[in-house]
Amino acid sequence: MNGTVTLSASAALTSPEHRLITVIGAGGKTSLLQWIAQCRTSVGQRVVITTTTKIFPLRDVDTILMEDGPDFMDRLCRALQKSSCIIAAKRFDKKTGKLIGLPPESVDTLHSAKIADAILVEADGAARKPLKAPASHEPVIPIRSDICVGIMGLDAVDQIFSEHIVHRSEIFSDITGVSLGETITPAHMIKVVTAPDGLFKGCPQNCERIVLLNKMDIPGGKAQVAKFTAKLNGSATASTLSWFAGSCRQHLLHRINYQSVMSCAKNNRLEHSSQF
Numbered sequence: 001m002n003g004t005v006t007l008s009a010s011a012a013l014t015s016p017e018h019r020l021i022t023v024i025g026a027g028g029k030t031s032l033l034q035w036i037a038q039c040r041t042s043v044g045q046r047v048v049i050t051t052t053t054k055i056f057p058l059r060d061v062d063t064i065l066m067e068d069g070p071d072f073m074d075r076l077c078r079a080l081q082k083s084s085c086i087i088a089a090k091r092f093d094k095k096t097g098k099l100i101g102l103p104p105e106s107v108d109t110l111h112s113a114k115i116a117d118a119i120l121v122e123a124d125g126a127a128r129k130p131l132k133a134p135a136s137h138e139p140v141i142p143i144r145s146d147i148c149v150g151i152m153g154l155d156a157v158d159q160i161f162s163e164h165i166v167h168r169s170e171i172f173s174d175i176t177g178v179s180l181g182e183t184i185t186p187a188h189m190i191k192v193v194t195a196p197d198g199l200f201k202g203c204p205q206n207c208e209r210i211v212l213l214n215k216m217d218i219p220g221g222k223a224q225v226a227k228f229t230a231k232l233n234g235s236a237t238a239s240t241l242s243w244f245a246g247s248c249r250q251h252l253l254h255r256i257n258y259q260s261v262m263s264c265a266k267n268n269r270l271e272h273s274s275q276f
Contacts, residue, residue, distance in 0.1 A: 013036075013210060013212070014147055014149075014210075018118070018147045019118055020118075020119050020121070020142060020145050020146050020147075021118060021145070021146065022123045022148045022207075023120070023122055023151065024123050024124035024134075024141065024199065024200070025126065025132065025150040025152055025199055026124075026126030026129055026130055026131050026132040026151060026152060026153060027126070027130040027153025027155070027156070027214045028151050028212075028214040028248045028249075029122050029126075029151055030055060030122060031249060032212065032248045033120045034049075034058065036120055037085050037118075037120060040085075040118050041085050044084075045084070045116075045117035046085075046116045047084065047085040047086075047117065047119075048076065048085075048087075048115070048116040048118070048119045049088070049120045050087065050088040050101060050107060050119065051102070051122040051123070052101045052103070052104050052139075052140035052142065053101050053122065053123060053125045053139075053140060054098040054099065055089075055099050056097065056099070057087065057098075057099055058087060061086065061087050062082075062086045062087065063086070063088075063089060063092075064079050064087070064088050065090065065091055065092060066088075066089070066091065066102065066106070067090060067091040073110075073113065073115065076088055076110070076115055077115050080116060089102065090102055090103075104123075104141065104143065105142075107119065108142050108143055108144045111142070111144045112144070121142060121145070123139045123140050123148075124140075125167075126167045127167045129153075129166060129167045130153025130156040130166075131156040131166040131167065131172065131189065131192075133166070133168045133169075133171040133174075133175055133198065134168065134198070134199070135171060139201065140202075141202050141203055141204065143204050144204075145204055145207045147207060147208040147209075147210065148200060148203050148204075148207050148209050148210070149211075150200055150209065150212070151211075151212045151214050152193075152211070152212075153213075153215050154213050154221050154224045154225070155215050155218050156184050157184060157185065157186060157189070157224045157227070158183055158184065158185075158224075159183070160181060160183060161178045161180055161181065161182050161183070161184050162181075165184065166184070172188075175191060175192050176195075185227075186224070186227045186228045187231055189228075190228070190238050193238065193241070194235070210244065211241055212244045212245070212246065212248075212253075213243070213246070214247065214248055215247060216246050216254070217249065217252070221245075225245040228243070229256050232256065232257050241257075242255070242257070243257045244256065
């Protein structure tokens with residue numbers, strides 16, 4: 001995680017003031033967390049990546065497990081003295097190869113203890129599908145979250161609605177009205193974002209909410225974003241949220257409900273771009 005990054009509160013997806021950042025939804029959560037961590041550590045911040053559900057271990061990032069001893073907080077502090085970015089989890093599940101996450105209360109405790117400049121939380125599972133709707137027990141959002149980023153994959157647009165494309169497809173159908181065999185549209189995706197039991201279900205009242213349409217780099221991705229932009233102009237509820245489109249893989253972001261573009265260039269600088 002090398003390089004120099006200039007974070008702009010007006011341009012960046014998250015601002016330096018956001019210390020507890022929670023990511024939910026489907027279609028690129030881990031990639032976004034790694035990108036944010038890269039940007040934060042590049043300006044000298046200490047970062048803890050964690051989950052309240054399950055994640056795969058990240059390559060070349062030290063992992064501190066709660067089950068390894070009672071001195072969990074001390075071990076985290078010592079690890080952050082050696083490395084600017086670490087992972088914190090409850091335990092490692094050998095059967096799945098995943099890290100089992102911390103209770104949301106433990107994440108809030110880490111936040112209050114100020115052991116790191118930023119805590120990045122993956123708070124939702126999606127079985128590697130581009131869309132999802134939350135079940136009754138999810139997402140698991142820490143109550144002290146400053147900002148919650150809900151991700152949806154643009155590769156779901158114009159696909160035939162099925163469990164293969166949408167995690168918790170029955171719940172998604174109940175919220176949006178789409179039926180098996182029908183085509184998924186931006187209107188369906190906007191509806192699951194704005195519904196009370198939709199994407200941001202359980203989000204703390206004072207937590208800022210941002211929507212990220214990921215995978216803009218796929219063929220036809222820009223055209224799909226244009227469809228969303230047109231639909232957003234006609235939705236009063238959706239327009240109260242900040243909507244971005246981009247590619248976590250290519251480090252590109254575009255604010256689609258006002259005229260501002262941000263990109264993370266090859267030299268790891270976050271800067272404005274006039275091109276979309």
